[in-house]
Amino acid sequence: xxxxxxxxxxxxxxxxxxxxxxxxxxxxxxxxxxxxxxxxxxxxxxxxxxxxxxxxxxxxxxxxxxxxxxxxxxxxxxxxxxxxxxxxxxxxxxxxxxxxxxxxxxxxxxxxxxxxxxxxxxxxxxxxxxxxxxxxxxxxxxxxxxxxxxxxxxxxxxxxxxxxxxxxxxxxxxxxxxxxxxxxxxxxxxxxxxxxxxxxxxxxxxxxxxxxxxxxxxxxxxxxxxxxxxxxxxxxxxxxxxxxxxxxxxxxxxxxxxxxxxxxxxxxxxxxxxxxxxxxxxxxxxxxxxxxxxxxxxxxxxxxxxxxxxxxxxxxxxxxxxxxxxxxxxxxxxxxxxxxxxxxxxxxxxxxxxxxxxxxxxxxxxxxxxxxxxxxxxxxxxxxxxxxxxxxxxxxxxxxxxxxxxxxxxxxxxxxxxxxxxxxxxxxxxxxxxxxxxxxxxxxxxxxxxxxxxxxxxxxxxxxxxxxxxxxxxxxxxxxxxxxxxxxxxxxxxxxxxx
Amino acid sequence: xxxxxxxxxxxxxxxxxxxxxxxxxxxxxxxxxxxxxxxxxxxxxxxxxxxxxxxxxxxxxxxxxxxxxxxxxxxxxxxxxxxxxxxxxxxxxxxxxxxxxxxxxxxxxxxxxxxxxxxxxxxxxxxxxxxxxxxxxxxxxxxxxxxxxxxxxxxxxxxxxxxxxxxxxxxxxxxxxxxxxxxxxxxxxxxxxxxxxxxxxxxxxxxxxxxxxxxxxxxxxxxxxxxxxxxxxxxxxxxxxxxxxxxxxxxxxxxxxxxxxxxxxxxxxxxxxxxxxxxxxxxxxxxxxxxxxxxxxxxxxxxxxxxxxxxxxxxxxxxxxxxxxxxxxxxxxxxxxxxxxxxxxxxxxxxxxxxxxxxxxxxxxxxxxxxxxxxxxxxxxxxxxxxxxxxxxxxxxxxxxxxxxxxxxxxxxxxxxxxxxxxxxxxxxxxxxxxxxxxxxxxxxxxxxxxxxxxxxxxxxxxxxxxxxxxxxxxxxxxxxx
Numbered sequence: 015x016x017x018x019x020x021x022x023x024x025x026x027x028x029x030x031x032x033x034x035x036x037x038x039x040x041x042x043x044x045x046x047x048x049x050x051x052x053x054x055x056x057x058x059x060x061x062x063x064x065x066x067x068x069x070x071x072x073x074x075x076x077x078x079x080x081x082x083x084x085x086x087x088x089x090x091x092x093x094x095x096x097x098x099x100x101x102x103x104x105x106x107x108x109x110x111x112x113x114x115x116x117x118x119x120x121x122x123x124x125x126x127x128x129x130x131x132x133x134x135x136x137x138x139x140x141x142x143x144x145x146x147x148x149x150x151x152x153x154x155x156x157x158x159x160x161x162x163x164x165x166x167x168x169x170x171x172x173x174x175x176x177x178x179x180x181x182x183x184x185x186x187x188x189x190x191x192x193x194x195x196x197x198x199x200x201x202x203x204x205x206x207x208x209x210x211x212x213x214x215x216x217x218x219x220x221x222x223x224x225x226x227x228x229x230x231x232x233x234x235x236x237x238x239x240x241x242x243x244x245x246x247x248x249x250x251x252x253x254x255x256x257x258x259x260x261x262x263x264x265x266x267x268x269x270x271x272x273x274x275x276x277x278x279x280x281x282x283x284x285x286x287x288x289x290x291x292x293x294x295x296x297x298x299x300x301x302x303x304x305x306x307x308x309x310x311x312x313x314x315x316x317x318x319x320x321x322x323x324x325x326x327x328x329x330x331x332x333x334x335x336x337x338x339x340x341x342x343x344x345x346x347x348x349x350x351x352x353x354x355x356x357x358x359x360x361x362x363x364x365x366x367x368x369x370x371x372x373x374x375x376x377x378x379x380x381x382x383x384x385x386x387x388x389x390x391x392x393x394x395x396x397x398x399x400x401x402x403x404x405x406x407x408x409x410x411x412x413x414x415x416x417x418x419x420x421x422x423x424x425x426x427x428x429x430x431x432x433x434x435x436x437x438x439x440x441x442x443x444x445x446x447x448x449x450x451x452x453x454x455x456x457x458x459x460x461x462x463x464x465x466x467x468x469x470x471x472x473x474x475x476x477x478x479x480x481x482x483x484x485x486x487x488x489x490x491x492x493x494x495x496x497x498x499x500x501x502x503x504x505x506x507x508x509x510x511x512x513x
Numbered sequence: 514x515x516x517x518x519x520x521x522x523x524x525x526x527x528x529x530x531x532x533x534x535x536x537x538x539x540x541x542x543x544x545x546x547x548x549x550x551x552x553x554x555x556x557x558x559x560x561x562x563x564x565x566x567x568x569x570x571x572x573x574x575x576x577x578x579x580x581x582x583x584x585x586x587x588x589x590x591x592x593x594x595x596x597x598x599x600x601x602x603x604x605x606x607x608x609x610x611x612x613x614x615x616x617x618x619x620x621x622x623x624x625x626x627x628x629x630x631x632x633x634x635x636x637x638x639x640x641x642x643x644x645x646x647x648x649x650x651x652x653x654x655x656x657x658x659x660x661x662x663x664x665x666x667x668x669x670x671x672x673x674x675x676x677x678x679x680x681x682x683x684x685x686x687x688x689x690x691x692x693x694x695x696x697x698x699x700x701x702x703x704x705x706x707x708x709x710x711x712x713x714x715x716x717x718x719x720x721x722x723x724x725x726x727x728x729x730x731x732x733x734x735x736x737x738x739x740x741x742x743x744x745x746x747x748x749x750x751x752x753x754x755x756x757x758x759x760x761x762x763x764x765x766x767x768x769x770x771x772x773x774x775x776x777x778x779x780x781x782x783x784x785x786x787x788x789x790x791x792x793x794x795x796x797x798x799x800x801x802x803x804x805x806x807x808x809x810x811x812x813x814x815x816x817x818x819x820x821x822x823x824x825x826x827x828x829x830x831x832x833x834x835x836x837x838x839x840x841x842x843x844x845x846x847x848x849x850x851x852x853x854x855x856x857x858x859x860x861x862x863x864x865x866x867x868x869x870x871x872x873x874x875x876x877x878x879x880x881x882x883x884x885x886x887x888x889x890x891x892x893x894x895x896x897x898x899x900x901x902x903x904x905x906x907x908x909x910x911x912x913x914x915x916x917x918x919x920x921x922x923x924x925x926x927x928x929x930x931x932x933x934x935x936x937x938x939x940x941x942x943x944x945x946x947x948x949x950x951x952x953x954x955x956x957x958x959x960x961x962x963x964x965x966x967x968x969x970x971x972x973x974x975x976x977x978x979x980x981x982x983x984x985x986x987x988x989x990x991x992x993x994x995x
Contacts, residue, residue: 099559112558119552121559218559225794253561254796332794335591338602339556343660359595382593382789391791 020045021181022503025090025238028184032079032089039079039089042184043072043133046091050136050182053506056163059177061096061154062104062137071133078131086241088131093183095174096137097144098229099218100124107220108140108152108170111340111347111366121218122250123187123229130245135183139173142368143337144194144222146170147440150431151370158427159202160504162468165424168198168440174232175202180506185233185242189219191226192325193420193444196456199232200419200473203458205490205500206232207239208444210480211451212257215250221336223329224255226448235500236457236490240264243483259481267488273307275489278412282318283443289422291462295472296418299459299493303416306492313408313415317401321446322438324401327381327394328449333371334378340366373434402450405477414489415477418443419456423470443475453478457490458499471499514757515721518749519729520678520714524691525669526701527645527709528571534644534668535562535605542707546650546661554647554665556600561795564589568668571700572612572642573801573809575670578698578816579637581616583806589642589796593789597660598647606671608790611641612799613670618694619818620686621836635687636675642799643669670700676715676726681745685738688712697817697842705736712736716745717762718752727752728762732769732776744769748776820845828858837866843880844870847887854891857898864890868911885914892921900981906930933980936988939972942980943988946971957993965989 020042023031031037047065054060068091075089099105099117101124106112120128127134141151149157149172157172159165160180167176171188175198178186188195190208199206207230214229221227231242243264250256279300284293300310342348342362349361367375381390408415420440430437447454456473464470474493478486494500533540536553553560576583590608616637624630647665651658672691678684692710695701702709712735717727732748735741747769752762767776815823817839824835824845839845844865851861869890873883885893893910896902902910902925913924925931933939947954950971957964972985 099557105558107558115558117559118557216559217561220558221795223794252563254563255794331791335593335603335789335791338593338595339558339600341595341597341602343597344555344600345557355597379789382791384787384789387789387791 021049022234022501023184024235025087025185025233025241028090029086029088033084035079039072039075039091039133040069042089043068043091043135046135046183053180054182057158057160057176057180057182057506058155059139059157059173059180059182060093060136061106061108061139061152061173064103064136067102068133068135071128075131075133083131085130085245087127087245089133090184091133091135092127092242093135093138093174093177093186094124094127095171095187095189096140097189097220098124098137098187099220100134100137103134103137105137105220106154107144108142108154109366109368109371110153111363112220113153113347115346117218119218122215122252123219123246126245126248132245138171138177138186141170141172141194142371143220143333144170144189144191144227145333145370145374147193147197147437148425148427148430149173149176149198150427151368153368156427159424160506161203161470162424162464164426165468165470166201166427168201168420168424170194170198171206171232172198175199175204175206178202178204178232178234179504181503185231185238187229187242187246188232189222189227189229190444190448190454191222191228191329192448193441195230195232196419196444196454196473196475197440199456200475201424201471203471203473203499203502203504204232205235205239205455205457205494206230207243207455207483207486208447208453209243209247209483210257210453211448212255213259213453213481213483214246215248215253215256217250217252217256221332223332224336225332226325226329228448235494236455236487237265237268237494239455240268240484240487240491243487247483262484264484264487267484268491270488270492271307272303272489272492275303275306275308275414276311276412277303277308278311278313278408278415280313280315280318280408280415280417282315283417287421287439287442288418289462292418292420292422292472295460295462296416296474299474300416302493302497306496311412313411315401315404315408315446317397317404318442318446320397321401321449322442324394324397324449325441325445326377326438327390328398330374330378331382331391332378334375334382337367337371337375342366370434398449401446405446405450405452405479409479413479414482414486417475417477419473419475420444423462423464423472447477452480453483453486455486455490457493458502459497460499516718516753517679517721518681518745519676519717519719519726520680520684520745521676521729522672522674522678522684522687523713523715524672524688525645525711525713526672526695528568528668528670528700529702530565530567530571530668532565532567533666534565534568534642535666538666540664540667544663546653546659547663549663550647550665554600554662556602562605562793564796564799565668568642569612569799569801570809570812571668572640572670573806574698574700574813575640575672575695576613576616577806577810577813578694579613579616579618581637581640582614583801584610584612584614584799585801586610587612587641587799587801589793589799590790591793594786596646597658598649598662598665600647600662600665604644604646605793605796606643607641610798611639612801613637613640615639618687618690620683620690622683622686625682633677633683635677635683638673638675640670640672643671645669676717681742681749684714684745685742688738688741693841694817698814708736710736712741714741714745716748716752718749718756728764730762730765730767730776730778732767733779735769740769740771743771743774744776747774751776814842817842817845824848828852828862830858830862834859834862834866838862841880847880847883850887851891851894854888856891856894860894860897861890864894868908872915884917885911889914889921896921896925900932900934900983901925902930903932903978903982905978906932929979931979933976934984936984939976939980939984939988942975943972943985943992946975947992954993965993968993
């Protein structure tokens with residue numbers, strides 16, 4: 015085994031090491047598996063690990079490399095959010111309902127990584143059915159923030175975020191329905207991208223809210239995200255909402271200078287509710303962009319305040335229907351004893367779903383009910399169009415929009431579990447892009463001090479126009495060339511008592 | 514009080530596609546349970562629906578056939594309810610914006626007792642695409658219920674009428690017409706036993722002359738026209754009796770029991786589901802352009818009405834004949850094939866609707882299963898036309914052909930049915946008849962026309978029925994007037 019520090023390398027560096035045969039995929043994979051063994055019991059970033067499957071893939075990747083048949087991610091171990099069906103893998107979506115479910119087929123995203131010879135390192139923890147902003151709703155236990163073990167990593171892609179932050183994988187996949195890539199990326203200090211709706215196929219990705227769900231990369235830096243996007247994005251006829259566009263190379267614009275870039279700052283993103291320390295970090299980041307030649311314009315997204323109420327009508331409505339298939343009939347959890355069909359349904363679902371999932375099923379069922387549909391669902395759809403229109407207007411004045419990804423740094427575990435609305439407000443800056451279908455990303459922009467003296471990461475959000483992912487990655491990459499926030503990693507060997 | 518029954522139909526027609534409406538799974542009927550069920554049919558986590566273009570093609574075809582508005586934009590919606598054979602917990606259907614809008618079909622209601630036959634226009638409210646559910650199988654495993662998802666996701670076109678029908682006869686005439694039409698345009702195999710064509714019938718009654726509709730009950734899943742007739746008649750009587758006894762009709766779904774001939778409520782409105790319809794976010798709105806319609810139109814066979822008009826014009830058939838021949842495409846094709854094989858059109862029409870149809874009906878057979886092909890029928894009719902056999906003899910030949918006793922000419926020969934058309938031979942017979950019936954000849958000459966017919970009869974008898982009657986007439990006339 016080599017002495018090179020593998021844990022902080024970028025995907026590009028991993029690729030170079032593998033291609034120049036400085037290290038084999040098997041060695042690299044074993045290194046990560048050993049690290050997972052050491053740190054994961056404390057962090058709980060993974061739900062499912064399967065060493066034999068993972069190492070078999072690594073071995074196959076080594077054969078590909080030996081034959082010279084290589085792609086940029088060949089042989090690199092990637093963690094997959096447990097929302098993606100992977101053939102032969104336990105696929106739980108963080109729920110007791112699917113604790114016993116072994117997927118018999120591959121999600122599009124999984125087969126895309128398989129096709130380039132990437133290695134599936136394991137399935138990462140997540141909020142149950144992607145419903146949550148703290149990873150505390152997982153049936154498989156909460157995930158700890160590697161920067162401060164008493165704090166949450168954000169959610170719902172909290173396992174992927176913690177795994178990347180703790181260097182328990184080279185990069186990871188996430189999904190984002192209302193901020194589930196960007197908020198945990200912000201809270202864990204990594205780079206995460208939610209693409210334009212329809213860019214990454216949802217086939218095999220367990221549905222939460224179909225019109226909002228979108229998969230994307232979570233990695234150390236923008237260049238890594240671009241390399242991940244090259245694998246994940248692309249038309250898939252098995253998803254009717256997948257967009258039939260020409261395949262893009264997302265690294266193509268990384269090195270373009272930013273001179274003349276117009277950055278819009280929505281005044282609504284810097285109003286009440288934003289943590290002052292977070293606000294300062296964002297201002298400093300904006301100042302850095304000015305140095306890079308960008309111009310700042312103030313824009314307005316007047317309906318931002320409506321995004322959370324609209325989201326909490328539409329997302330639960332879709333979820334209530336999407337989750338109806340978990341009925342105990344064909345697969346998943348079925349209660350041990352029941353008297354008749356209705357009893358079987360009721361008990362299976364009562365036992366299989368956690369509190370937050372039940373809350374959203376109830377909300378969703380309510381807003382779709384006869385007599386309420388027009389007042390809630392239909393009205394919310396109308397406002398959704400207004401919110402999208404806000405962005406159309408804003409993008410007439412700027413190239414990208416910037417602001418915080420989350421209103422605060424990582425909060426303490428348990429702090430918001432009993433206050434759903436406070437929890438929902440975590441997504442105040444991210445939800446509107448999902449409603450509009452726009453791409454958004456979170457980029458490490460510095461640290462804020464917590465009350466108890468901890469340095470906690472802060473994410474800068476970059477929102478682009480439809481299909482502007484390559485440009486956003488360019489904007490992030492240029493910033494990362496002049497800052498080092500994205501290279502900082504948490505110290506996992508904390509003194510006793512802090513863990 | 515005189516009552517009026519008001520009837521509307523909802524018909525589920527299974528579309529003839531190769532695969533399911535939202536997945537690539539096959540849809541073969543009668544396969545081993547769950548062998549036609551892919552990940553999508555099973556509603557595994559993460560699967561998504563993709564619309565089958567063939568199903569859309571069928572829907573457009575139907576819309577064009579009934580002259581309906583075809584929506585440039587229609588929307589798939591989720592109908593949410595829990596049932597073991599509904600794997601997703603919702604059915605993908607169309608709700609507010611169906612693919613086919615208002616249209617109409619014209620029905621022929623047959624004569625009944627003292628009522629003459631009549632035509633009536635039945636308005637179609639809408640037709641929408643949706644997926645079928647699976648089946649619960651009871652008793653396959655001791656003490657348990659099984660689920661077979663082979664049928665789950667089978668494409669259906671649900672066709673809904675206005676409450677335009679006023680009798681069981683009208684409802685059955687409409688159902689038969691629709692049944693023929695969907696087969697005629699090739700979108701449904703019409704197999705009622707296998708459930709490819711199932712009708713739900715909404716029945717209500719009201720005092721005759723009033724406008725307000727009564728409370729309706731829906732008779733579910735009728736899969737034969739006979740049962741439909743019985744069910745509607747029973748249901749109508751039951752509703753009238755209930756109202757006359759001072760009772761009230763509760764809106765309900767009822768099932769027809771063919772053994773007892775009765776309808777019985779399955780669930781009442783109070784227990785009915787709130788289906789929480791909303792647009793399916795997994796599917797884009799269905800956009801149909803004029804070019805799409807033109808493409809389907811090019812693939813459309815000649816429709817019954819157009820064909821009827823053509824048969825009238827081309828073959829000088831009566832409206833009644835043309836209408837009867839176009840009740841089914843196969844029947845019409847049979848007729849045309851016989852005419853093209855050289856048979857005279859009017860005579861062909863008479864035979865197809867007469868002897869051929871009677872035989873088929875008595876044996877409960879389809880025209881495709883007729884033992885006499887259109888070409889064979891033409892051969893038979895040509896033998897009548899060329900004087901080889903008489904009409905009466907032709908009936909015997911037809912029976913023999915039906916029984917597969919051989920071709921026309923060999924049957925005529927074997928049975929000795931050939932007509933005598935040799936004028937020399939006929940003259941000899943007539944001379945003998947005239948010689949033996951001097952009294953009749955005298956009567957004729959005295960002006961008694963009837964005597965002529967008697968002489969013809971004698972001549973036919975003498976020829977053992979084989980003489981060509983036209984020739985007998987002609988020669989006899991000549992000799993008597995000589």
